[in-house]
Amino acid sequence: MGEVDPAFIQAQEHRPKPEILKAEGIPLIDLSITSSPDTNLNDPRALDGLVEEIGDACKNWGFFQVINHGVPLVKRQNIEKASREFFSQPLEEKSKVRRSEEKVLGYYDTEHTKNVRDWKEVLDLTVQDPTIVPASYKPDDKELTKWFNQWPEYPPKLREICEEYVKELEKLAYKLMELIALSLGLPKDRFLEFFEEQTSFIRLNHYPPCPNPDLALGVGRHKDAIALTILAQDDVGGLEVKRKTDGEWLWVKPTPNAYIINVGDIIQVWSNDTYESVEHRAMVNSERERFSIPYFLSPAHYTDVQPLEELLNEQNPAKYKPYNWGKFFVTRKRSNFKKLHVENIQIQHFKIPESELAEKLDAALSISK
Ligand SMILES: O=C(O)CCC(=O)C(=O)O
Numbered sequence: 001m002g003e004v005d006p007a008f009i010q011a012q013e014h015r016p017k018p019e020i021l022k023a024e025g026i027p028l029i030d031l032s033i034t035s036s037p038d039t040n041l042n043d044p045r046a047l048d049g050l051v052e053e054i055g056d057a058c059k060n061w062g063f064f065q066v067i068n069h070g071v072p073l074v075k076r077q078n079i080e081k082a083s084r085e086f087f088s089q090p091l092e093e094k095s096k097v098r099r100s101e102e103k104v105l106g107y108y109d110t111e112h113t114k115n116v117r118d119w120k121e122v123l124d125l126t127v128q129d130p131t132i133v134p135a136s137y138k139p140d141d142k143e144l145t146k147w148f149n150q151w152p153e154y155p156p157k158l159r160e161i162c163e164e165y166v167k168e169l170e171k172l173a174y175k176l177m178e179l180i181a182l183s184l185g186l187p188k189d190r191f192l193e194f195f196e197e198q199t200s201f202i203r204l205n206h207y208p209p210c211p212n213p214d215l216a217l218g219v220g221r222h223k224d225a226i227a228l229t230i231l232a233q234d235d236v237g238g239l240e241v242k243r244k245t246d247g248e249w250l251w252v253k254p255t256p257n258a259y260i261i262n263v264g265d266i267i268q269v270w271s272n273d274t275y276e277s278v279e280h281r282a283m284v285n286s287e288r289e290r291f292s293i294p295y296f297l298s299p300a301h302y303t304d305v306q307p308l309e310e311l312l313n314e315q316n317p318a319k320y321k322p323y324n325w326g327k328f329f330v331t332r333k334r335s336n337f338k339k340l341h342v343e344n345i346q347i348q349h350f351k352i353p354e355s356e357l358a359e360k361l362d363a364a365l366s367i368s369k
């Protein structure tokens, strides 16, 4: 990537601010109790304190970091090293696994977020290989297709290293989904059925130094469409989170070996807005390249995402109409691939209008009078 092309330039109001807000951070949560031999997991109260911490973090921030999470450090170091090796190759080599409209997974350096190009290159790999998804974004087309990973030749052990890494991340993801279920007053395994034929994927992100870090972003502001994100960021830092209380962008200080967790749009819908998916973005800088690896926990394509029945009542009616995850996912993939002149598909498009909810609430109240 050379000088900043106009395609990368953010509108004035979305450019990073020169003074970074580092004062207060997202919550840091210690998960050691979940793997300690002293914890009796059959005692329903054993995790109470932790469950409350997780619930508060999901509600107030939508983001938190975890330490003592159980992922072996060596597995993380292996994938971080392999990612550096892959991206250090000439473009010609990386292009051998380049994503195309037919091969949806692989390498690319042209992603647009909100129609502005991101200052990054990525390698996308699904956890299930192949992953089954709808063949088309068109609602009436019921045909399915298989997405296959494109494994690069170099570094030679990349495949093995990624497969070992995602196994560990999956364990952590399920542990977190159990804690989140408990924090919503649900049975701990409530969410697990959705992931049996999951569409989860990992993305190796590389943000090269940028000559104009004041004008461009590594990833523009966005929310994650999936259920839950588990992000490994290196020591350079650049992730910013929009604070819920005042909308300020907050820098997430890198904590060695911690993972950054955020609630995705699907948890927002399942929880009927009790937990919200929060906007975030990644800054770049002119001196140091940066690497990050998000793991995106995503349900099976046939999942109809909707607020969970048990969380609803007359006073709290469903705020969303159901939507099919597979169709949503392939629509997103398509619009991220090329610069379209329309807004990306969002959960807001399935939101039931406030006026309709108010009518339901009125009706409920008048019956109960
Ligand atoms: O690299 C980062 O810090 C954030 C990446 C991210 O938000 C994403 O890929 O969805």
Ligand SMILES: [Fe+2]
Binding pocket: 222, 223, 224, 280
């Ligand atoms: Fe993200």
